[in-house]
Amino acid sequence: MTPALLISAPRSGAGKTTVTLGILAALARRGIKVRSAKAGPDYIDPAFHAAATGRSSLNLDSWSMPPSLLDALASDAAADADMLVIEGAMGLFDGVAREPGRSGAAADLAARWHLPVLLVLDVSGQSQSAAAVLRGFAGHDPAVHIAGAILNRVGSERHRAPIATAIGALGIPVLGGIPRDATLTLPERHLGLVQAGEHGDLAARLTALADMAEQHLDLDAVIALAAPLARSTGKTAFAIPPPGQRIALASDAAFSFIYPHLLDGWHRAGAEIVRFSPLADETPDSSCDVCWLPGGYPELHAGALATAQTFRDGLMRFAETRPVHGECGGFMVLGERLEDADGVNHPMTGLLGHATSFHKRRLHLGYREARLLADSPIGPAGARVRGHEFHYATLIPGADAPFAELTDAYGQPVAEQGGRRGHVTGTFFHAIARSDA
CATH class of the missing domain: 3.40.50.300 (P-loop containing nucleotide triphosphate hydrolases)
Known part of the structure; x- marks a missing residue:
């Protein structure tokens, strides 16, 4: 021991x-x-x-x-x-x-x-x-x-x-x-x-x-x-099953917030993680069957992301046939635009219809439980997933269908519901583990 x-x-x-x-x-x-x-x-x-x-x-x-x-x-x-x-x-x-x-x-x-x-x-x-x-x-x-x-x-x-x-x-x-x-x-x-x-x-x-x-x-x-x-004698548990066999993962200074236990669990389940850098204007590997855009600091790199045309075009092609999911910073990049702290608007990928702003910052912080309203990389429709929300961005809603019903740790409804359109889903909510598995 x-x-x-x-x-x-x-x-x-x-x-x-x-x-x-x-x-x-x-x-x-x-x-x-x-x-x-x-x-x-x-x-x-x-x-x-x-x-x-x-x-x-x-x-x-x-x-x-x-x-x-x-x-x-x-x-x-x-x-x-x-x-x-x-x-x-x-x-x-x-x-x-x-x-x-x-x-x-x-x-x-x-x-x-x-x-x-x-x-x-x-x-x-x-x-x-x-x-x-x-x-x-x-x-x-x-x-x-x-x-x-x-x-x-x-x-x-x-x-x-x-x-x-x-x-x-x-x-x-x-x-x-x-x-x-x-x-x-x-x-x-x-x-x-x-x-x-x-x-x-x-x-x-x-x-x-x-x-x-x-x-x-x-x-x-x-x-x-x-x-x-004491060592656990139970079987290995997975927080969230791998969303695909080959997972394209955005990974650079703008996209770095993904929990180690998720990646380790996906590896243990036999999935492959294929990293790419939007900041380097790279695209998700076409051999992958799902793309994951984690959180991070896209607001600090909004100008570079706005001009990463190869990344944007490649992500749009990927999303035509395969799931793309964005969490927090990834959700921001899936929207129409991102307004930085100086009030400058930067075009994002436009795969979802919302926009986000740091010009008027407001803290959003706390545990969240999500009931998913559609199939997505973090679980099937109806699944319950626990995690948290932590950001300063203001959301300007689009016309997309809601991604999830969210409540706080005390079961009270939370206004933010994410968005979904076609194969694309996104939310400010960071998933940690399924609560109904």
């Missing part, structure tokens, strides 16, 4: 990702075969995890994924590793207050697999009060074991010492204190961190984070904290 632990925090912005990457990079540098996962729906952090460890990362989401799929994915991740490290999202207990164990909170995973939790505390602006915060988290849910703490953004030894003394009275070990250092912070944009592949100095950044972890954390104690994760 592979030892595993969960790294979380009381809130977003406390430094979970910085601490996690430092630990991952330091463990990998020691020659430990460490695998990682991200709790919740997040495309960006797993790519940083993979860069730090040299091994693929994945997502584990208790709301979107059926329990059998969660168990299978965690088991597979731990199968060929010396240690599994899971990074939480938002605060440890933050999730959907509806169904116990399926809230989407990182605490669900800790309770399900009896994982020790290493809590990252941002202690800037406080001292002994950090112990009160930790006491509250330690006693909040008896099924969740807070096994250690890391103090982040420590001002000095005079700052650290009384905090560590106050926490020591709780019987929870402090496994390190990280000083305030702006150079350790990774740059962000509107959907989170700037993606791993866009950092020309990523190797140097990860080296600095590994050095930080070696210098300021008790890594031997972190390793000893991990507890065995």
Whole structure:
């Protein structure tokens, strides 16, 4: 059984990702075969995890994924590793207050697999009060074991010492204190961190984070904290069956948001993934039987996409006879036009009739469950699929038929329904797993 632990925090912005990457990079540098996962729906952090460890990362989401799929994915991740490290999202207990164990909170995973939790505390602006915060988290849910703490953004030894003394009275070990250092912070944009592949100095950044972890954390104690994760004995579960035998996948700086567990599941089922780059004006391979346009940042590349005539013509020919599906950014590119943040309109493929705008941004964020209204690459008509929506685009609807009936995590209807026309389907909704399989 592979030892595993969960790294979380009381809130977003406390430094979970910085601490996690430092630990991952330091463990990998020691020659430990460490695998990682991200709790919740997040495309960006797993790519940083993979860069730090040299091994693929994945997502584990208790709301979107059926329990059998969660168990299978965690088991597979731990199968060929010396240690599994899971990074939480938002605060440890933050999730959907509806169904116990399926809230989407990182605490669900800790309770399900009896994982020790290493809590990252941002202690800037406080001292002994950090112990009160930790006491509250330690006693909040008896099924969740807070096994250690890391103090982040420590001002000095005079700052650290009384905090560590106050926490020591709780019987929870402090496994390190990280000083305030702006150079350790990774740059962000509107959907989170700037993606791993866009950092020309990523190797140097990860080296600095590994050095930080070696210098300021008790890594031997972190390793000893991990507890065995039992292997799943059930059969392999697929989140979403492959939409075809050969799948043309748009893949470049504008189209990069697709979950690793989906691609891995399709590979395991025998499907082939054939990548192409719309930004390089490439077309989907004509030997493929389905085309998938994932999310990403088309709004940052709208001008280049508008002039990629070979891509547009090739996609139109493909869509005459075979399914084409777009998620979020891919959905934007399937529309008539995309208005950028400066109010400039760029023509898109026009395979669907809507338009999208970033000129007047509005955040759309949350879990979604879709009941599909027609057959599509993510499932047959009537199927239910869980996932999420996260974007700042405003939708100008077209005259297309709706693709799905969408509700939020509390079962309330959501206005956005996507669109379908001929073989083409699209939606802002990112699919994570079938909920009716």
